[in-house]
Amino acid sequence: DAGVIQSPRHEVTEMGQEVTLRCKPISGHDYLFWYRQTMMRGLELLIYFNNNVPIDDSGMPEDRFSAKMPNASFSTLKIQPSEPRDSAVYFCASSRTGDSPLHFGNGTRLTVT
Amino acid sequence: GEDVEQSLFLSVREGDSSVINCTYTDSSSTYLYWYKQEPGAGLQLLTYIFSNMDMKQDQRLTVLLNKKDKHLSLRIADTQTGDSAIYFCAESPEGFQKLVFGTGTRLLVSP
Numbered sequence: 001d002a003g004v005i006q007s008p009r010h011e012v013t014e015m016g017q018e019v020t021l022r023c024k025p026i027s028g029h030d031y032l033f034w035y036r037q038t039m040m041r042g043l044e045l046l047i048y049f050n051n052n053v054p055i056d057d058s059g060m061p062e063d064r065f066s067a068k069m070p071n072a073s074f075s076t077l078k079i080q081p082s083e084p085r086d087s088a089v090y091f092c093a094s095s096r097t098g099d100s101p102l103h104f105g106n107g108t109r110l111t112v113t
Numbered sequence: 114g115e116d117v118e119q120s121l122f123l124s125v126r127e128g129d130s131s132v133i134n135c136t137y138t139d140s141s142s143t144y145l146y147w148y149k150q151e152p153g154a155g156l157q158l159l160t161y162i163f164s165n166m167d168m169k170q171d172q173r174l175t176v177l178l179n180k181k182d183k184h185l186s187l188r189i190a191d192t193q194t195g196d197s198a199i200y201f202c203a204e205s206p207e208g209f210q211k212l213v214f215g216t217g218t219r220l221l222v223s224p
Contacts, residue, residue, distance in 0.1 A: 042214055045211060091155050104155030104156045106154050
């Protein structure tokens with residue numbers, strides 16, 4: 001299995017631009033998670049899906065952030081408009097069931113100038 | 114609130130044992146986890162322990178859990194340079210779906 005695949009690996013954009021991060025979970029995994037990692041705040045859970053349905057988005061920072069999962073093999077995290085404080089590494093993770101370990105992708109490093 | 118604390122940095126020599134410590138806050142966590150993050154990569158699950166256990170051993174890894182003190186430790190025997198990474202502990206106060214990660218401990222192994 002290829003593991004969780006995220007794209008792009010790096011994204012540099014200017015403040016105010018729209019940013020879309022992509023994730024392909026491991027086939028057969030029913031849960032998908034978006035995390036953000038920064039030096040100041042560590043790892044934060046933004047949102048997670050079960051069977052393509054958003055279950056908990058309480059970690060999404062503000063309305064500028066949105067996430068979708070149109071099918072079992074694809075999810076996006078969108079930031080519109082982006083701000084410099086959004087600069088971070090964004091991780092996607094998936095798990096097979098409700099009590100199985102998380103498998104993380106290699107992350108997208110976002111820099112907003 | 115939830116707060117998982119770890120020391121930021123640990124330096125050891127190759128062949129020595131490493132002990133990484135973690136304190137957590139929520140006694141209702143069913144599982145406690147250790148993850149490893151190598152440069153430029155995501156987190157990889159190393160091991161986990163069920164909350165009713167005191168110890169778990171898995172090859173070079175030993176996890177100790179002190180529920181009374183809410184203290185978790187990871188011991189790596191015969192540490193190798195390839196073990197250099199950031200190690201995160203995590204608790205699951207609301208179930209696995211909402212893991213709360215510690216700040217991470219950067220382990221540096223020198224030859």
